[in-house]
Amino acid sequence: MQNFNKDEYKKYLRKYSQANGPSGMEDEVRDLLIEDLKPYADRIWIDSMGNVISLKKGVSGKKLMIAAHMDEISLIVKYIDDNGFLRFSPVGGWNERILPATRVKVRTNKGDWIPGVIGVKPPHLITPEEEKKVIEMNKLFIDVGASSRQEALSMGIEHGSRVLLDYDFADLIGNRVTGKAFDDRAGLVVALKTFMEVEPNDIDLYFVATVQEEVGLKGARTSAYQISPDVAIALDVTTANDVPDVDEQDQVAKLGKGPAIKIIDGRSGSGLITNTAVLEKMISVAKERGIPYQAEVLTGGTTDSSAIQLTKEGVPAGTISIPARYIHSPVEVIDLVDIHYSVELLKAFYESLKPEWIDSIKEKIIK
Numbered sequence: 001m002q003n004f005n006k007d008e009y010k011k012y013l014r015k016y017s018q019a020n021g022p023s024g025m026e027d028e029v030r031d032l033l034i035e036d037l038k039p040y041a042d043r044i045w046i047d048s049m050g051n052v053i054s055l056k057k058g059v060s061g062k063k064l065m066i067a068a069h070m071d072e073i074s075l076i077v078k079y080i081d082d083n084g085f086l087r088f089s090p091v092g093g094w095n096e097r098i099l100p101a102t103r104v105k106v107r108t109n110k111g112d113w114i115p116g117v118i119g120v121k122p123p124h125l126i127t128p129e130e131e132k133k134v135i136e137m138n139k140l141f142i143d144v145g146a147s148s149r150q151e152a153l154s155m156g157i158e159h160g161s162r163v164l165l166d167y168d169f170a171d172l173i174g175n176r177v178t179g180k181a182f183d184d185r186a187g188l189v190v191a192l193k194t195f196m197e198v199e200p201n202d203i204d205l206y207f208v209a210t211v212q213e214e215v216g217l218k219g220a221r222t223s224a225y226q227i228s229p230d231v232a233i234a235l236d237v238t239t240a241n242d243v244p245d246v247d248e249q250d251q252v253a254k255l256g257k258g259p260a261i262k263i264i265d266g267r268s269g270s271g272l273i274t275n276t277a278v279l280e281k282m283i284s285v286a287k288e289r290g291i292p293y294q295a296e297v298l299t300g301g302t303t304d305s306s307a308i309q310l311t312k313e314g315v316p317a318g319t320i321s322i323p324a325r326y327i328h329s330p331v332e333v334i335d336l337v338d339i340h341y342s343v344e345l346l347k348a349f350y351e352s353l354k355p356e357w358i359d360s361i362k363e364k365i366i367k
């Protein structure tokens with residue numbers, strides 16, 4: 001495998017996954033990204049939504065937009081009881097089964113993060129009927145060690161304080177790593193490394209690190225309207241369900257088998273149906289360069305490309321997905337080989353673009 005620098009990918013993924021970036025509060029991730037982008041971009045700016053937009057200028061005026069989101073799922077404090085326990089609501093899509101006994105960190109009004117744990121009624125008080133059910137979020141609480149509401153307030157916790165999973169990046173065997181927020185810091189690393197490594201050609205390359213993807217693809221929607229790209233590729237993760245008790249037909253993607261080229265997503269195709277020409281070009285360049293890939297048919301969930309494709313008169317769009325196990329949990333798992341090949345595929349796609357090909361997939365005047 002040529003040019004696979006495991007330590008380099010690991011360095012960037014660790015840095016970005018351990019940064020704090022709840023939806024609407026992506027500042028910490030944004031600051032790291034701007035510093036990494038400065039040596040490589042002709043122009044960088046932050047728009048009014050908070051998206052980071054960087055540009056490598058081409059010569060034809062044609063525009064490729066690549067997008068990866070900075071935000072991660074979070075919780076938000078909605079009530080502090082008299083004993084100092086925090087009740088909370090979700091921000092983004094959560095699986096309630098993973099929450100009990102999870103370590104978290106709570107953002108104070110001073111910008112600090114303090115540790116806590118998600119607690120629940122003790123097991124010896126749970127009824128047989130309750131044992132069979134997933135504990136609903138409104139039955140859970142966060143314990144930060146406070147003994148009263150006033151003590152919690154004095155720590156800087158208040159209604160609206162954000163809460164994130166509190167787990168460190170860690171190595172597994174071989175090229176596999178685990179951590180929180182690989183959705184979508186893995187995609188962010190792919191987009192960043194591609195932007196750093198490609199040489200500008202005929203096509204303007206816009207890299208947009210988007211905000212608030214987890215709560216409605218909001219940053220992608222507004223940034224695409226501003227840029228008005230000719231073609232777009234989103235970078236995100238997809239579910240690698242190659243685990244016990246999942247039939248092969250339901251696995252979607254597997255770790256270590258290369259990036260997944262998305263064909264369709266959303267419930268019954270309500271998300272993205274990849275533009276045929278974009279899909280064929282991604283597959284073609286992957287084959288030409290010997291890049292392993294997987295075909296992705298995802299029956300739920302979607303990415304920034306769903307919003308981008310609906311911008312103005314419409315944008316031909318696709319998605320390159322990094323397979324990830326246990327998405328939206330504190331222990332997501334990816335294979336760094338898939339990161340590498342995703343970078344190689346995105347670079348190859350950009351390098352293959354010609355103005356005449358873009359013209360051929362845009363609006364056609366019949367009469």
